[in-house]
Amino acid sequence: MDFTDLTIKSASELLSQKKVSALELAQMSLKRIKEVDDKLHAFLYVAEKESLESAKHTDEMIIADHEHSALTGIPYAVKDNILVKGMQATAASKILENYKATFDATVIRKLKQVSPTMMGKTNLDEFGMGVSTENSAFGPTKNPYDLSRVPGGSSGGSAAAVAAGEVLFALGTDTGGSSRQPASFCGVVGFKPTYGRASRHGLIALGSSLDQPGILAKTVEDTATIFQIMAGQDELDTTTLPKPVPDYSKFLKENLKGLKIGVPKEYFAAGLDPEVKTIIEQGIKKFEELGAQVSEMSLPNVKYALSAYYIILPVEISANLSRYDGIRFGLSAPGKNLEEVYYNTRSAGFGAEPKRRIMIGTYASSAGYYDAYYKKAKLAQGLIRDDFKKAFEKVDLIVTPTSPNVAFKFGEKTSNPLSAYLEDIFTGPLNIAGIPGLVVPGGLTKQGLPVGIQLIANHFAEEKLFMAGHALEQSLNLKLKPNI
Ligand code: GLN
Numbered sequence: 001m002d003f004t005d006l007t008i009k010s011a012s013e014l015l016s017q018k019k020v021s022a023l024e025l026a027q028m029s030l031k032r033i034k035e036v037d038d039k040l041h042a043f044l045y046v047a048e049k050e051s052l053e054s055a056k057h058t059d060e061m062i063i064a065d066h067e068h069s070a071l072t073g074i075p076y077a078v079k080d081n082i083l084v085k086g087m088q089a090t091a092a093s094k095i096l097e098n099y100k101a102t103f104d105a106t107v108i109r110k111l112k113q114v115s116p117t118m119m120g121k122t123n124l125d126e127f128g129m130g131v132s133t134e135n136s137a138f139g140p141t142k143n144p145y146d147l148s149r150v151p152g153g154s155s156g157g158s159a160a161a162v163a164a165g166e167v168l169f170a171l172g173t174d175t176g177g178s179s180r181q182p183a184s185f186c187g188v189v190g191f192k193p194t195y196g197r198a199s200r201h202g203l204i205a206l207g208s209s210l211d212q213p214g215i216l217a218k219t220v221e222d223t224a225t226i227f228q229i230m231a232g233q234d235e236l237d238t239t240t241l242p243k244p245v246p247d248y249s250k251f252l253k254e255n256l257k258g259l260k261i262g263v264p265k266e267y268f269a270a271g272l273d274p275e276v277k278t279i280i281e282q283g284i285k286k287f288e289e290l291g292a293q294v295s296e297m298s299l300p301n302v303k304y305a306l307s308a309y310y311i312i313l314p315v316e317i318s319a320n321l322s323r324y325d326g327i328r329f330g331l332s333a334p335g336k337n338l339e340e341v342y343y344n345t346r347s348a349g350f351g352a353e354p355k356r357r358i359m360i361g362t363y364a365s366s367a368g369y370y371d372a373y374y375k376k377a378k379l380a381q382g383l384i385r386d387d388f389k390k391a392f393e394k395v396d397l398i399v400t401p402t403s404p405n406v407a408f409k410f411g412e413k414t415s416n417p418l419s420a421y422l423e424d425i426f427t428g429p430l431n432i433a434g435i436p437g438l439v440v441p442g443g444l445t446k447q448g449l450p451v452g453i454q455l456i457a458n459h460f461a462e463e464k465l466f467m468a469g470h471a472l473e474q475s476l477n478l479k480l481k482p483n484i
Helices: 008-016 022-040 048-065 106-112 156-163 180-186 220-230 274-289 302-323 338-349 352-364 371-394 417-425 428-433 462-476
Strands: 043-046 075-079 117-122 169-174 189-192 212-217 260-264 293-297 397-401 437-444 450-457
Touching (some): 008 022, 008 220, 022 043, 106 220, 117 156, 180 189, 180 437, 180 450, 189 220, 189 462, 260 371, 274 293, 274 437, 302 352, 397 462, 450 462
Parallel strands (some): 075 117
Antiparallel strands (some): 189 437, 397 450
């Protein structure tokens, strides 16, 4: 058995047939992490002892109960901005270097009820700000398809860990594309739910009106299995809605007859890498072959999304990150008085990108500038939401590229922050509109680099993403695997 070939579905079948135990799965995962993570640096913390103990306990439980859920005993990893009780949660920032979580995030609590095995915490851009994991205070993660390239970000560690077969799935977060863009760069499935569908409680807040927990997995079916557990209302996150969660597995079919798919022309404008374009177009052709009706459409206001995002998010960042003051959490640098403690702690603890965004956000929301920036951005957000609302009166799904380019080389976008912000051009609009998205691998470029196709649905229509994503994946039948 090759651990790197397993999916959640196949591993769970092996567990049922008693061909493998949860402990053996955890051991295989640890072996693979030891084999490749020196090269990749996907993990900030490997939970060796904890995972073996938990897997042993799971095996005892399986024997006692004679049954288990689809995720029981499955090795997975968690982005290091999601709280797991008793474990580090650094958000890849020096300011939280020695912080240990005192409670479980709701998504972790829900997962623990079905006992998958947590293998460790994965790398990210500091607090989730970035597109490459180069903004991690603890060194970047590398792309398993080409070690001279970035894995994407901010959930780059989670994407690389799944792509390299270190774990069978990983949790990410997604504020502007952080689960979807790394999925595209690493050839795995990436998912962001509707805002309000899954709980944010216990996610280290970046932009509270945009954040959602995300999933990185090997197949769409696996993603739906994980989301089935994560989705739903949570009294600890008042932005979650009491809508019933459908049985997603019922929607996984292989025929898309009657499904209406829109292709927005704004997503195929100048700046899109021609090879990326070709792979997305091939995917769209597949959808037609599967019976979907594809039509061109327009989202005229989506061109404002990036500008709105890079005002709204920094404003929320400047508020959310004010809690790191040297008194309440993590790092505390000495000073002669309280103001100096704040100053010294925040100067030493935050990297360049958080500092930049705190300044932009403070400026854009301060008296005198609020109307010109924040208020305008919120107005643009309304227009973008209306665009999508109108579009979904006519189509079931929208199909687009995920990123204008494939995984880029280290250092390519570090000197100019704007060039990194442009990476979010296709993913950010979904967070601005609060709608869900799924990235499915579409193929490899001539150089052997993965390209993901982004599917977009209306609020709370995740089942349509899983349906179309699964059908596309089955018919493309890519079985991507990096050579590492
Ligand atoms: N690239 C986005 C940013 O830097 C990603 C944010 C996210 O989804 N965490 O803001």
